[in-house]
Amino acid sequence: MVGGVLVLWAVATVTFFAVRLIPGDPAEAILGGPGSQTSPEALAAVRAEYGLDQPVLLQYLSQLGRLATGDLGRSYALNMDVGPLVFSQLGGTLILALLALTVAWLIALLLATWSTGRGRLARQIGSGLEIVAAALPHFWLATTLIVVFSVWWGVLPPISTMDARGLVLPVITLAIPLAGFLGQVMRESLTIALESPFVLSARARGESDRGVLWRHALRHAALPAISLSGWAFGSLISGAVVVETIFARPGLGRTLLNAVTVRDVPVVVGVVMIVALAYILMTVLTDLASRLTDPRPIRTPTGADA
Known part of the structure; x- marks a missing residue:
């Protein structure tokens, strides 16, 4: 049981930081992708709504808290659970x-x-x-x-x-x-x-x-x-x-x-x-x-x- 929990924690941690290394802005994915030509104001609003303006460590801890309760979050690009x-x-x-x-x-x-x-x-x-x-x-x-x-x-x-x-x-x-x-x-x-x-x-x-x-x-x-x-x-x-x-x-x-x-x-x-x-x-x-x-x-x- 403990081993399984540790595996899930390690997987969540590595995945979270690995995706962060991919070039690009997650806020742009929420607004339609890099070619959407959204305004800086819209990007800032989206970052604030999804917590993307917070430090990476706080985003990581917030995600772990959601995962611990079985909440996988909401898709940026598809706007669905x-x-x-x-x-x-x-x-x-x-x-x-x-x-x-x-x-x-x-x-x-x-x-x-x-x-x-x-x-x-x-x-x-x-x-x-x-x-x-x-x-x-x-x-x-x-x-x-x-x-x-x-x-x-x-x-x-x-x-x-x-x-x-x-x-x-x-x-x-x-x-x-x-x-x-x-x-x-x-x-x-x-x-x-x-x-x-x-x-x-x-x-x-x-x-x-x-x-x-x-x-x-x-x-x-x-x-x-x-x-x-x-x-x-x-x-x-x-x-x-x-x-x-x-x-x-x-x-x-x-x-x-x-x-x-x-x-x-x-x-x-x-x-x-x-x-x-x-x-x-x-x-x-x-x-x-x-x-x-x-x-x-x-x-x-x-x-x-x-």
């Missing part, structure tokens, strides 16, 4: 991230199980595919997928639509690089697990190779990848900024990018705070999943198995 705005975009981004995480897990699992135990050549091929996948930038992969599946073959829409077909390319774009990272971890863990004493015992009891893999080794091999899923979720949310922009998909990523462009500080802080909360929740769920998946017995303080 940040809370409803952010939550209206949250669902689309969560669906995109969770689908991408699921697809990445499936790809990593299939690649790890295929390349393990099939000789040196299979391991080298699997390792090479994982390294290439992990190194692919989202913007390059998204552009390539659009050219291939939309321009050349015409089987999938180049922009995200409201149906399932519109999710395919964005999900694949996010899933493939993540699958490379998870695959490397899972394949290495699976190789170690297959060389462990409990596998030798299972083989001695007459367990088949498939049984050894799926009933014994895979549970041990999946633990490091499950532990990384919390980090992976945060990585997917950050990747959504690029993917949602390229595929014109509504979500937190596009909302954050637009807010940063016009220095809409309340929206930027609100989006980042909601993402941080989602990340903390995902980390807790990941830790719970690791405990449930871990086949090793839990030790009590007295040393006995629970």
